[in-house]
Amino acid sequence: MPQPSRKDQSIELLRSSASKRFIEKARLIAEVNSIYVTTDRDEELDAEIETVIAHMLDPTAVAGYAIAVTAPPGAGKTSLINNRLDAAPELAPRDDGYGNQVEFCLRVQTPSACTVKSLGTAILKATGYPLEREPPEDQIWNIVEQRLQRKMHKIIFFDEFQHVLKGAKAKGSAHLTNKVKLMMQNPEWPLWLIIAGVPDTTEFIKRDEWFQMERRVRPFEIDDLEDFDGDIENTRDILEALANAAELSIGFPITDEFLRRLMHGGLWRFGMVIQLIKMSIELALGDADCDLTLQLGHFVKGYKRISSCSRGTNVFTATDWHLIQRHVTPKGRLSSAHTLIERVGVA
Numbered sequence: 001m002p003q004p005s006r007k008d009q010s011i012e013l014l015r016s017s018a019s020k021r022f023i024e025k026a027r028l029i030a031e032v033n034s035i036y037v038t039t040d041r042d043e044e045l046d047a048e049i050e051t052v053i054a055h056m057l058d059p060t061a062v063a064g065y066a067i068a069v070t071a072p073p074g075a076g077k078t079s080l081i082n083n084r085l086d087a088a089p090e091l092a093p094r095d096d097g098y099g100n101q102v103e104f105c106l107r108v109q110t111p112s113a114c115t116v117k118s119l120g121t122a123i124l125k126a127t128g129y130p131l132e133r134e135p136p137e138d139q140i141w142n143i144v145e146q147r148l149q150r151k152m153h154k155i156i157f158f159d160e161f162q163h164v165l166k167g168a169k170a171k172g173s174a175h176l177t178n179k180v181k182l183m184m185q186n187p188e189w190p191l192w193l194i195i196a197g198v199p200d201t202t203e204f205i206k207r208d209e210w211f212q213m214e215r216r217v218r219p220f221e222i223d224d225l226e227d228f229d230g231d232i233e234n235t236r237d238i239l240e241a242l243a244n245a246a247e248l249s250i251g252f253p254i255t256d257e258f259l260r261r262l263m264h265g266g267l268w269r270f271g272m273v274i275q276l277i278k279m280s281i282e283l284a285l286g287d288a289d290c291d292l293t294l295q296l297g298h299f300v301k302g303y304k305r306i307s308s309c310s311r312g313t314n315v316f317t318a319t320d321w322h323l324i325q326r327h328v329t330p331k332g333r334l335s336s337a338h339t340l341i342e343r344v345g346v347a
Contacts, residue, residue: 028247031246033278035241035245041080042084044220049084052155053090064193065218066180066194066216067218068205069196070198070199072199075222075270076271081196096152103151105154106151106155107157109160114164116176119179149188155193158195160196164176165200177204177207180204184216225270231263232260235259236259248293261316264322265316267334272328275306276306280301284298299316307334309334
């Protein structure tokens with residue numbers, strides 16, 4: 001019988017001393033986090049992944065290509081890609097018949113200030129390769145090539161791929177681009193890549209001195225939410241579904257204006273709106289006085305937590321909420337607020 005992981009052991013130890021109230025709150029939060037909300041983007045990305053798998057099934061394929069999923073921070077890129085990869089039965093882990101676990105898709109967190117060497121190291125670590133000390137760059141990539149074939153990885157999902165733009169340029173800005181391109185062009189083991197990052201990530205493509213990357217990258221842009229009936233109703237449905245999962249009733253009218261405030265507070269980005277709803281639900285679950293009711297005040301406090309705003313710049317309390325402008329900081333928080341009136345200098 002396999003031994004439980006240290007993570008599982010720590011959870012069980014904590015559970016053994018936790019009160020029933022804590023355990024119940026943990027159960028409800030897990031229920032909320034287990035819900036995945038599908039949109040039209042899921043169907044569109046499914047189609048892209050199906051096409052990749054079709055190419056993988058072609059024995060004459062000698063080169064792969066990349067899907068570039070781009071959007072501003074907080075749009076939900078990572079959740080979207082991970083969920084769609086998990087949903088593809090063809091990519092599910094399986095036994096190769098010899099007792100070895102095969103995963104056709106490898107998921108890699110792109111290292112910050114990415115270089116050719118650090119990217120190769122990140123790939124090796126993601127495959128589970130024991131790397132006590134880092135060998136020279138060329139040796140790393142020789143091991144990468146062998147390891148990918150041995151583990152049968154055919155798709156690599158690189159998250160936060162904008163980090164490749166910040167790497168050292170001692171060998172020229174095209175060096176890393178060329179290395180990634182060669183991964184897709186290996187006739188013995190062609191790879192298909194899914195790269196996720198902010199819109200500036202596409203600058204990586206322009207570094208190819210032979211202009212071949214552009215035709216090997218298929219763009220997949222995630223649009224912001226919009227102020228129209230479809231997105232407003234979808235947001236209402238999401239809020240109700242998440243509150244229901246937390247076994248909370250909603251103690252205020254979910255008006256269109258409230259939903260617009262919610263979407264504006266989330267910068268009209270799908271992932272940020274979901275995060276704001278979940279933060280407010282967590283506050284309600286910890287509020288002994290709310291009688292299992294999600295209140296408007298929980299959204300006021302939830303927005304304050306992720307933005308450190310004042311009451312006057314809180315989108316749920318401000319009169320001119322639509323004038324409040326923020327952006328996502330590198331640490332994932334909402335920036336300090338300013339208004340459009342202040343920005344254009346109108347008294």
